[in-house]
Amino acid sequence: MKEIEVLNPAAFAYLMEKNLKSWSRAFFQEGKMCDAVENGLSESFNSVIRDARKKSIVTMLADIRLYWQVLLSGLNQFETKNMVDSYVVDLDKKTCTFRVWQLNRYGCVHSVATISFLNRDVGGYVDTMFNGAVYKNTYKYLIQGMNGSNMWPPADFIPPLPPMKKRILGAGSVNENGVDAESCGTKSVHEGQNGEGAQGVGAGNSGSKSVHEGQMDK
Numbered sequence: 001m002k003e004i005e006v007l008n009p010a011a012f013a014y015l016m017e018k019n020l021k022s023w024s025r026a027f028f029q030e031g032k033m034c035d036a037v038e039n040g041l042s043e044s045f046n047s048v049i050r051d052a053r054k055k056s057i058v059t060m061l062a063d064i065r066l067y068w069q070v071l072l073s074g075l076n077q078f079e080t081k082n083m084v085d086s087y088v089v090d091l092d093k094k095t096c097t098f099r100v101w102q103l104n105r106y107g108c109v110h111s112v113a114t115i116s117f118l119n120r121d122v123g124g125y126v127d128t129m130f131n132g133a134v135y136k137n138t139y140k141y142l143i144q145g146m147n148g149s150n151m152w153p154p155a156d157f158i159p160p161l162p163p164m165k166k167r168i169l170g171a172g173s174v175n176e177n178g179v180d181a182e183s184c185g186t187k188s189v190h191e192g193q194n195g196e197g198a199q200g201v202g203a204g205n206s207g208s209k210s211v212h213e214g215q216m217d218k
């Protein structure tokens with residue numbers, strides 16, 4: 001954010017007006033199983049890994065991990081780094097200092113790089129919420145079918161009526177004879193302008209229904 005403030009103070013002010021929790025991953029709540037954030041950084045990163053993204057999640061991360069080097073720094077704790085960045089991955093706590101793993105709970109490129117480096121099963125570190133059994137359990141309940149209203153038992157309540165029809169302002173213009181100019185067509189408008197009144201227009205074939213509607217509105 002400091003870089004943005006230097007580059008463009010107006011953009012910085014605009015961003016700071018917004019709720020940080022809605023757009024900045026740094027302020028996302030952990031354990032929400034989602035790390036999605038729409039910003040240019042993600043877009044540019046996505047363009048680099050476009051081919052890998054066509055694969056399933058774990059295979060995709062396995063492809064991207066090739067850019068990362070894993071160094072042992074403690075028991076089940078590793079420093080995973082590339083040419084630019086370095087993050088601490090803790091396999092016991094299932095955390096990475098990049099924090100994406102804590103947010104999505106299925107892993108980040110650093111965790112997959114680390115797990116693959118140890119020749120362990122990446123799937124074993126994915127949260128159980130993503131298991132097929134949990135999915136099936138979530139969708140095991142059916143939406144029950146329902147009979148039509150003709151089959152419903154009668155009740156003493158007043159049935160709800162449809163709302164009154166209202167003419168929307170600007171949806172159609174009504175001329176001085178009460179004729180809806182749009183629904184009558186050009187012929188009706190022409191006749192109205194010649195001073196033939198609404199009755200005369202109604203007798204024509206250009207839309208007696210519209211004249212009726214206009215009179216009703218009055």
Ligand SMILES: [Zn+2]
Nearest residue numbers: 096098108110
């Ligand atoms: Zn990570």
